[in-house]
Amino acid sequence: EVQLVESGGGLVQPGGSLRLSCAASGFTFSDHYMDWVRQAPGKGLEWLGRARDKVHSYTTEYAASVKGRFTISRDDSESSLYLQMDSLKTEDTAVYYCVRLSRAGSPPYYYYAMDVWGQGTTVTVSS
Amino acid sequence: DIQMTQSPSSLSASVGDRVTITCRASQSISNYLNWYQQKPGKAPKFLIYAASSLQSGVPSRFSGSGSGTDFTLTISGLQPEDFATYYCQQSYNNVWTFGQGTKVEI
Numbered sequence: 001e002v003q004l005v006e007s008g009g010g011l012v013q014p015g016g017s018l019r020l021s022c023a024a025s026g027f028t029f030s031d032h033y034m035d036w037v038r039q040a041p042g043k044g045l046e047w048l049g050r051a052r053d054k055v056h057s058y059t060t061e062y063a064a065s066v067k068g069r070f071t072i073s074r075d076d077s078e079s080s081l082y083l084q085m086d087s088l089k090t091e092d093t094a095v096y097y098c099v100r101l102s103r104a105g106s107p108p109y110y111y112y113a114m115d116v117w118g119q120g121t122t123v124t125v126s127s
Numbered sequence: 128d129i130q131m132t133q134s135p136s137s138l139s140a141s142v143g144d145r146v147t148i149t150c151r152a153s154q155s156i157s158n159y160l161n162w163y164q165q166k167p168g169k170a171p172k173f174l175i176y177a178a179s180s181l182q183s184g185v186p187s188r189f190s191g192s193g194s195g196t197d198f199t200l201t202i203s204g205l206q207p208e209d210f211a212t213y214y215c216q217q218s219y220n221n222v223w224t225f226g227q228g229t230k231v232e233i
Contacts, residue, residue: 035223045163045171045214047223061221064128097170104176111177112218113161117170 002026002116004098009121016088016125022081022098022118029079030054033101035114036072036083038094038123046094048072050101051081088125095120129153129217133226140231144205148229150198150215158194159219165228166211174213175200205231 008020022034033056036048049062051074060072071084081098100116130153140146150160158178163171173182175191178198188203202209210233215226 044228045165045216045225047216047225050221050223063222104180111159111180113173113176113182114163114171114216115173115182117172119170 002100004100004116004118006096006098006118006121009096009123011124011126012088013127014088014090014125017084017086018088018123020083020085020096020098020121020123022083024079024081024098024100027100027116029074030076033112034072034074034081035099035101036070036081037097037099037114037117038092039097039120040091040094043094048083048096085123088123090125093123093125095122128222129156129219129224131215131217131224131226133213133215133229135229136227137230137232139233140205141233142205142207146202146205146209146231148200148213148215148231150193150200150226152196152198152217152219155195156217156219159217160191160193160198161216161218162189162191162200163214163216164209164211165214171214202231 003025005023035050049072051072052059069087073082097120098118099114102115105111132151134149160178162175165171179191190201212228212230
């Protein structure tokens, strides 16, 4: 069974740090780009960033709202994705999802989409 | 960043209805547009990619169309399990963005 399981969420004070983990199973993790997406209470989905695969040098992308504060990394040997969150703000309170990207189409027209989602882990930033 | 705007924000419908949700991009995104469904307390589910291609296993009552800046998601013959929030999302550039969501309720 293809599965993503997030962990590491919890309560943290403003200005603090937290590291989320995502354990993947049931597929070849190293073949896929991986993203993080969050959802604040009662709000919509917000894309946070991406870690590409080894073929693409593990390069990363970030949303402007988290760039410079959040760092995405991956360990293919452990089939794991990470989100290091520093300088946390109250507005970072959300459910954080680990997401797998899959690709469809033929070169040069590839289409990427988030086809597998974890169950989410909750981060609360509050004093 | 490319802004994605969905309309309406919510709609009321009945089982069997045909429902259409619109998504507009702030610039042309060709057909790099995905749709997701989310039910309360659950992770989103992937429905459609490339604006109109149905993900495997998604019922054929779901369809998508559009190109450039204007896109639609249509549910033909709404079923009880379709009551949820739907999000569009652009994959045109390296920084992805979602629409604000459309809640389909009874």
